[in-house]
Amino acid sequence: MDTAHRAKLYEQVAERLGDAISAGTLRPGERLPSVRELSTRERVSISTVLQAYLHLESMGLVETRPQSGHYVRRRERPLPAEPQMSRLVTTASPVSVSAMVARMYRAANDPRMVQLGTAAPSLELLPIQRLNRELAALARKEGAKGMAYDMPPGSPELRRQLARRALEWGCALGAEDFITTIGGSEAIHLCLVAVARTGDTIAVESPAYYGTLRAIEALGLKAVEIPSHPRHGMELEALEAVLNKRRVAAVLVVPSFSNPLGSCMPEENRQRLVRMLAERDIALIEDDIYGDLYFGEERPRPCKAFDTEGNVLLCGSFSKSLAPGYRVGWVAPGRYRERVELLKFAQTCATTTLPQLAIARFLQGGGYDRHLRALRRRVATQVARMTEAIVEHFPEGTRVTRPTGGLLLWVELPSQVDALTLQTRALEVGISIAPGPIFSAQGQHYSHFIRLNCGHPWSPRIEAAMSTLGSLARSFA
Amino acid sequence: MDTAHRAKLYEQVAERLGDAISAGTLRPGERLPSVRELSTRERVSISTVLQAYLHLESMGLVETRPQSGHYVRRRERPLPAEPQMSRLVTTASPVSVSAMVARMYRAANDPRMVQLGTAAPSLELLPIQRLNRELAALARKEGAKGMAYDMPPGSPELRRQLARRALEWGCALGAEDFITTIGGSEAIHLCLVAVARTGDTIAVESPAYYGTLRAIEALGLKAVEIPSHPRHGMELEALEAVLNKRRVAAVLVVPSFSNPLGSCMPEENRQRLVRMLAERDIALIEDDIYGDLYFGEERPRPCKAFDTEGNVLLCGSFSKSLAPGYRVGWVAPGRYRERVELLKFAQTCATTTLPQLAIARFLQGGGYDRHLRALRRRVATQVARMTEAIVEHFPEGTRVTRPTGGLLLWVELPSQVDALTLQTRALEVGISIAPGPIFSAQGQHYSHFIRLNCGHPWSPRIEAAMSTLGSLARSFA
Numbered sequence: 001m002d003t004a005h006r007a008k009l010y011e012q013v014a015e016r017l018g019d020a021i022s023a024g025t026l027r028p029g030e031r032l033p034s035v036r037e038l039s040t041r042e043r044v045s046i047s048t049v050l051q052a053y054l055h056l057e058s059m060g061l062v063e064t065r066p067q068s069g070h071y072v073r074r075r076e077r078p079l080p081a082e083p084q085m086s087r088l089v090t091t092a093s094p095v096s097v098s099a100m101v102a103r104m105y106r107a108a109n110d111p112r113m114v115q116l117g118t119a120a121p122s123l124e125l126l127p128i129q130r131l132n133r134e135l136a137a138l139a140r141k142e143g144a145k146g147m148a149y150d151m152p153p154g155s156p157e158l159r160r161q162l163a164r165r166a167l168e169w170g171c172a173l174g175a176e177d178f179i180t181t182i183g184g185s186e187a188i189h190l191c192l193v194a195v196a197r198t199g200d201t202i203a204v205e206s207p208a209y210y211g212t213l214r215a216i217e218a219l220g221l222k223a224v225e226i227p228s229h230p231r232h233g234m235e236l237e238a239l240e241a242v243l244n245k246r247r248v249a250a251v252l253v254v255p256s257f258s259n260p261l262g263s264c265m266p267e268e269n270r271q272r273l274v275r276m277l278a279e280r281d282i283a284l285i286e287d288d289i290y291g292d293l294y295f296g297e298e299r300p301r302p303c304k305a306f307d308t309e310g311n312v313l314l315c316g317s318f319s320k321s322l323a324p325g326y327r328v329g330w331v332a333p334g335r336y337r338e339r340v341e342l343l344k345f346a347q348t349c350a351t352t353t354l355p356q357l358a359i360a361r362f363l364q365g366g367g368y369d370r371h372l373r374a375l376r377r378r379v380a381t382q383v384a385r386m387t388e389a390i391v392e393h394f395p396e397g398t399r400v401t402r403p404t405g406g407l408l409l410w411v412e413l414p415s416q417v418d419a420l421t422l423q424t425r426a427l428e429v430g431i432s433i434a435p436g437p438i439f440s441a442q443g444q445h446y447s448h449f450i451r452l453n454c455g456h457p458w459s460p461r462i463e464a465a466m467s468t469l470g471s472l473a474r475s476f477a
Numbered sequence: 478m479d480t481a482h483r484a485k486l487y488e489q490v491a492e493r494l495g496d497a498i499s500a501g502t503l504r505p506g507e508r509l510p511s512v513r514e515l516s517t518r519e520r521v522s523i524s525t526v527l528q529a530y531l532h533l534e535s536m537g538l539v540e541t542r543p544q545s546g547h548y549v550r551r552r553e554r555p556l557p558a559e560p561q562m563s564r565l566v567t568t569a570s571p572v573s574v575s576a577m578v579a580r581m582y583r584a585a586n587d588p589r590m591v592q593l594g595t596a597a598p599s600l601e602l603l604p605i606q607r608l609n610r611e612l613a614a615l616a617r618k619e620g621a622k623g624m625a626y627d628m629p630p631g632s633p634e635l636r637r638q639l640a641r642r643a644l645e646w647g648c649a650l651g652a653e654d655f656i657t658t659i660g661g662s663e664a665i666h667l668c669l670v671a672v673a674r675t676g677d678t679i680a681v682e683s684p685a686y687y688g689t690l691r692a693i694e695a696l697g698l699k700a701v702e703i704p705s706h707p708r709h710g711m712e713l714e715a716l717e718a719v720l721n722k723r724r725v726a727a728v729l730v731v732p733s734f735s736n737p738l739g740s741c742m743p744e745e746n747r748q749r750l751v752r753m754l755a756e757r758d759i760a761l762i763e764d765d766i767y768g769d770l771y772f773g774e775e776r777p778r779p780c781k782a783f784d785t786e787g788n789v790l791l792c793g794s795f796s797k798s799l800a801p802g803y804r805v806g807w808v809a810p811g812r813y814r815e816r817v818e819l820l821k822f823a824q825t826c827a828t829t830t831l832p833q834l835a836i837a838r839f840l841q842g843g844g845y846d847r848h849l850r851a852l853r854r855r856v857a858t859q860v861a862r863m864t865e866a867i868v869e870h871f872p873e874g875t876r877v878t879r880p881t882g883g884l885l886l887w888v889e890l891p892s893q894v895d896a897l898t899l900q901t902r903a904l905e906v907g908i909s910i911a912p913g914p915i916f917s918a919q920g921q922h923y924s925h926f927i928r929l930n931c932g933h934p935w936s937p938r939i940e941a942a943m944s945t946l947g948s949l950a951r952s953f954a
Contacts, residue, residue, distance in 0.1 A: 102815075105628045105822055118628075123621045132620040135831070136613035143609040144600045149801040151582045151595075182659050182804075185826040198675030198697050214823035220675050220697075324626040325830035327659075338579075345582055346691035349662040352829045353802035354612070 010051035013042050014059075017052065019377055021061050021072050022384035032062065032070040059385070059458050079391060082230045083399040083412035083449070100420065100438045101210050107432040114465040117432030119259060119407050120324055121455040125378055127362075127371045131323055135358040146354040152344045154180025154330075154351050157360035162316075162330055165363070169291070170305035171314070177332045179341055180351045183324075184289040184317030187331040188252070189215050190347065191313040194339045195283040196221050200249035202285075203242060205234045207410070207439035207446055209259040212252060212287070216441075223441040224248065230401045230410065233263035236272055243280060250283040256300045257290035260410040260439055260451035262403025264300055274306045283336065284312045289329075292321045292372055294405040295380040310335030318359055320407060321375060322368065326355035378457065379407060385458040386466070393470025395477075409452045417448045417476040425472050431465045487528035490519050491536075494529065496854055498538050498549050499861035509539065509547040536935050537865070556868060559707045560876045560889035560926070577897065577915045578687050584909040591942040594909030596736060596884050597801055598932040602855055604839075604848045608800055612835040623831040629821045631657025631807075631828050634837035639793075639807055642840070646768070647782035648791070654809045656818055657828045660801075661766040661794030664808040665729070666692050667824065668790040671816045672760040673698050677726035679762075680719060682711045684887070684916035684923055686736040689729060689764070693918075700918040701725065707878045707887070710735055710742035713749055720757060727760040733777045734767035737887040737916055737928035739880025741777055751783045760813065761789045766806075769798045769849055771882040772857040787812030795836055797884060798852060799845065803832035855934065856884060862935040863943070870947025872954075886929045894925045894953040902949050908942045 020026045033041065038049045053070050056062035063073045108118040139146060153159065159175035166173040181187040188211075196202060198220040204212060206225035216223050224242055228234045234253055242248065253273070255265035265273070277284045286303045294300060304314040313336055317329035328351065333340040362368050386409055390400050399412040413419070419435035426433050436449030456462050497503045510518065515526045530547050533539035540550045585595040616623060630636065636652040643650040658664040665688075673679060675697040681689060683702035693700045701719055705711045711730055719725065730750070732742035742750070754761045763780045771777060781791040790813055794806035805828065810817040839845050863886055867877050876889040890896070896912035903910050913926025933939050 101822070102819060108626060109628045118626070120626060123624055126624055128620045128624045132616035132623060136616040139609035139613040139616070143605045145802075146609060147600055147603055147605045147800055147802045149585060149595070149597060149796075151586045182825040182829075183827070185824065189824050193695055211823060211826065214819065218670055218820050218823050319626075319826075323624055325622075325624045325827070327825065327827060327829040342579060342691065343695050345578070346688060346695050347662065347666050348659040348804065348825060349688065349796075350660070350802070350804060352659075352804040352832060354832075355829060 009044055010048045010055060013038070013044060013048060013052040014055040015377075015381075017056060018059070018061055018381055022381045026072050028072050029074045030072045032072065034069060058460075060388070060463065061385075079387065079400075081399045082401055083410060085227055085229050085235070100435065100443060101214060103427070104423070104432060104434055104438070107427060112430055113427075114431045114461060115456070116452045116465065116469075117434050119320065119451075119453050119455070121320060121375070121379070121407060122457060124457055125375055125455070126322065127367065130367060131358060131362055134361045135354055138354055138357050138361070142354075142357065146357065148353065149350045150353040150356065151350050152179055152341045154178070155353070155356040155360060157364075158328070158330075158356045161360050161363040166332070169299055170301040171332070173304075173332050177337065178330050179333065179337070179344055180356055181329040181331055181344065182348055182351055183319050183327045183329040184287065184315055185211060185215075185329070186344075186348060187315035187317065187329045188212055188285065188287060190340050190343050191283075191285045191315060191331060191333065191336070192216065192219055192221065192250070192252075193343050194333065194336045195285065195313070196249040201246065203239060203248050203251040205253060205258055205261070207260050207436070207449070209254065209287075210434075210438040213439075213441055221249075225441055228258070228261060229263060230261050231263055232269065233258055233261065233265040234273070236269055236276065239273075240276065243276070243282070248282055250285050251277060252285040252287065253303070254287040254290065255303055256288055257293060257403060257406030257408075259290065259406070260408050260434070262401050262406045262408050262410060264404050267301060270301070270303045271306045274303050274312060278307075278309045278311045281311075286312055286314045288314055288316045289320055290406040291316065293376060293379055293407065295376060295383075296404055300405075304332065304334075307334065313340070321372060322362075323355070323359065326359065327352060328355050328359050379454065382454045382456065382458060383407075383409065386452060386454045389463060389466035390470075393467045395470070395474045398473075407453055407455045409454055411450050411452060413448045413450065413473050414476070415448050417473050419447055419450050422450065422472055422476075426469060429468060429472075431469060433469065486521055487525045487532060490515070490521060490525060490529040491532040492854075492858075494533060495536070495538055495858055499858045503549050505549050506551045507549045509549065511546060535937075536862070537940065538862075556864065556877075558876045559878055560887060562704055562706050562712070577912065577920060578691060580904070581900070581909060581911055581915070584904060589907055590904075591908045591938060592933070593929045593942065593946075594911045596797065596928075596930050596932070598797060598852070598856070598884060599934060601934055602852055602932070603799065604844065607844060608835060608839055611838045612831055615831055615834050615838070619831075619834065623834065625830065626827045627830040627833065628827050629656055629818045631655070632830070632833040632837060634841075635805070635807075635833045638837050638840040643809070646776055647778040648809070650781075650809050654814065655807050656810065656814070656821055657833055658806045658808055658821065659825055659828055660796050660804045660806040661764065661792055662688060662692075662806070663821075663825060664792035664794065664806045665689055665762065665764060667817050667820050668760075668762045668792060668808060668810065668813070669693065669696055669698065669727070669729075670820050671810065671813045672762065672790070673726040678723065680716060680725050680728040682730060682735055682738070684737050684913070684926070686731065686764075687911075687915040690916075690918055698726075702918055705735070705738060706740060707738050708740055709746065710738070710740040711750070713746055713753065716750075717753065720753070720759070725759055727762055728754060729762040729764065730780070731764040731767065732780055733765055734770060734880060734883030734885075736767070736883070737885050737911070739878050739883045739885050739887060741881050744778060747778070747780045748783045751780050751789060755784075755786045755788045758788075763789055763791045765791055765793045766797055767883040768793065770853060770856060770884065772853060772860075773881055777882075781809065781811075784811065790817070798849060799839075800832070800836065803836065804829060805832050805836050856931065859931045859933065859935060860884075860886065863929060863931045863939075866940060866943035867947075870944045872947070872951045875950075884930055884932045886931060888927050888929060890925045890927065890950055891953070892925050894950050896923070896925055896927050899927065899949055899953075903946060906945060906949075908946060910946065
């Protein structure tokens with residue numbers, strides 16, 4: 001990350017300590033190393049260490065006890081419980097969430113808003129200069145190529161890089177298996193059109209990403225919402241019961257760090273899901289847009305890794321981890337490849353040329369992997385800080401997820417808090433949040449839930465917004 | 478245009494003469510000015526004039542008669558007739574043209590092919606350096622902005638420029654009336670989804686652009702094909718008869734230089750069409766993607782200029798006149814604005830940020846208007862040269878359109894020529910063409926028609942391709 005690379009020495013020291021605190025290596029109340037110890041260990045000056053502690057203090061992570069030293073700030077209350085699993089009546093419904101979504105994404109264009117609504121990494125965390133330098137160089141050197149239509153399946157350079165990465169996740173895919181798209185949104189949209197006809201039913205997680213629900217609605221499809229566990233994702237027993245009862249054209253899941261739950265489906269469930277759908281000849285649309293943002297040691301293997309029938313349509317994007325505004329995503333549509341390619345042509349004709357090439361270069365040079373290593377650490381810290389702020393500021397009885405990847409927290413507020421009213425009040429004071437009802441098909445569930453974007457580095461501005469949000473939520477008493 | 482700006486003096490002289498020949502100001506057989514006359518008139522040296530004549534000779538526009546001077550090359554045969562108007566049974570059909578289209582756009586990625594298939598201006602005609610310079614500068618200076626999502630309705634800078642231009646065409650539209658899209662394709666796709674539900678019928682011109690037919694098919698809609706005149710476009714009597722008989726959700730027309738006919742609907746027909754549909758409360762989707770490429774004195778006013786009810790959804794793009802690979806288009810959806818904006822969000826989320834900003838800058842600085850003036854002259858010349866080549870090389874009985882704008886010629890070959898077989902044989906020898914059947918809903922019409930892209934400056938390579946194509950067509954005898 002540009003900012004990380006330019007970070008001052010004391011910030012680097014502070015970040016390492018902050019990570020240890022977030023990871024629980026250093027626990028609340030624990031004494032931190034003395035200034036002298038840390039100075040020796042980190043090979044930095046005493047004043048650098050003092051600056052680092054001051055910085056951590058300003059972030060609310062550390063407290064100074066006079067004559068005693070520095071301590072990890074003690075939580076006033078323990079971490080809240082996780083939200084309960086959704087218990088829904090699993091009927092299929094036409095979807096209608098549009099108007100609620102509109103005011104949120106409109107707020108996303110307003111730089112004065114504190115953006116806790118749309119799921120996006122802060123620009124401060126992205127390698128803006130380096131990627132734009134690639135783009136500028138390509139615009140000069142490969143100008144003619146950049147100006148031409150890059151017809152489907154899209155840039156061979158980028159597809160080669162995608163194939164290389166897929167191999168690392170356990171997917172034996174070649175460049176020819178990929179089609180590039182306008183972000184993850186287009187990939188999902190194409191898959192829906194490819195596998196379903198109007199009136200068909202798509203099984204989705206509940207809660208589910210509102211963009212997907214919106215696409216399902218626009219295409220005249222129905223969504224059947226499957227209860228999903230905050231940690232393990234879609235409940236396969238519930239899914240199976242639905243499949244036994246009614247015709248479903250496709251199942252759409254976000255196995256790795258689902259939106260909004262942040263759940264991560266265990267590998268045995270992924271295998272079971274792939275098998276279950278292959279046996280029934282039902283397509284599996286796998287949205288892997290958050291897959292690169294794991295906090296643990298290894299990237300979860302996509303369901304696609306267990307797909308021997310070409311039955312899984314794997315979708316991904318660079319919007320959550322690298323360059324939202326470049327609009328570059330991709331799909332590996334398995335046996336639906338030909339159909340998806342033709343639909344891509346009909347829908348947007350081609351993907352923007354130069355951004356694809358710039359990303360391909362960035363991947364090829366190893367820049368993306370280096371960036372991801374730093375980004376994952378930062379995002380994990382941010383999720384931990386946002387969780388702490390919920391503990392501190394939100395009303396008693398609030399529950400919150402414990403994601404192991406992704407950018408998002410799903411917050412269950414006390415039942416008297418109406419999320420849509422909270423959204424309205426928060427917008428009035430310059431804070432954008434995502435209200436729970438947009439994550440269900442007809443807006444009939446999750447009326448006291450909100451989703452928070454943790455894409456922003458912890459700052460006094462975010463802390464103030466979280467405090468305000470907590471006060472607003474308390475005012476529903 | 479970069480190339481035009483860098484053109485040598487003799488090329489500039491040759492181009493002006495070539496234009497006069499194409500426009501018919503200088504007619505076949507007519508004697509050109511003497512070398513001395515032209516040298517005086519153009520204020521260039523004798524040797525420059527000689528080079529110019531040599532150049533025109535190599536392009537096949539001029540012949541030298543010893544001791545007599547230079548003459549406009551005489552056509553061996555008169556211009557062929559225009560194609561006859563389509564006479565179709567106007568029933569609604571589910572559409573199926575996919576496979577035929579696929580091999581054409583795949584050929585478009587192959588630089589070894591002579592690209593007479595897809596409709597695109599040659600890169601030589603585009604201001605590649607200047608536009609890419611804007612992009613590179615923005616990537617450096619506005620890096621963070623370029624990296625962020627630009628949520629619908631899209632870049633305010635670009636929408637302001639669009640509003641300014643629209644005013645010049647007689648459309649009173651403000652920046653807030655526009656939504657930017659991924660090229661014209663997405664604009665059309667969004668409009669179709671906005672105004673129609675599965676199973677609905679869309680009235681289109683016949684022949685119609687295969688991309689539109691493909692989108693109609695993908696969305697589970699039906700197309701009813703309205704006979705269209707090679708010069709005046711959609712026959713309004715035929716349309717009215719259909720509207721009296723059956724429910725139609727929308728009419729989709731390309732009034733200015735339709736694809737593939739190149740027809741230009743007279744202004745009174747535009748007014749009548751707008752009135753007819755407003756009275757019946759049927760949406761009019763207006764594809765104005767070729768509108769900037771008029772050969773005459775003035776840009777035809779879009780139907781939208783006569784729309785008082787917000788019933789017209791006007792779509793445009795910079796793909797045919799400026800930057801195909803940038804994927805920037807737009808729609809002014811009238812009273813469907815809110816719905817289109819939400820659909821845009823669901824379909825591709827946002828339009829790529831930096832290309833929009835670069836185009837906005839280029840428009841604002843006047844670069845686009847200067848470029849268009851030169852481009853229109855070049856394209857008109859190319860269309861004239863391609864027409865000449867058809868006269869010279871194609872079999873007796875061939876008919877061809879006389880477009881007054883756009884990039885395309887629609888060619889009716891003798892009835893024994895099978896266009897799909899011709900496409901196959903042409904691809905084998907490195908020439909891509911668009912076969913007629915892809916321009917009708919089920920591929921059941923236009924079996925002996927082809928569409929030719931005139932986006933390329935005349936060159937020995939294009940001449941050879943046209944000669945080869947003519948021989949292939951003759952071989953069907």
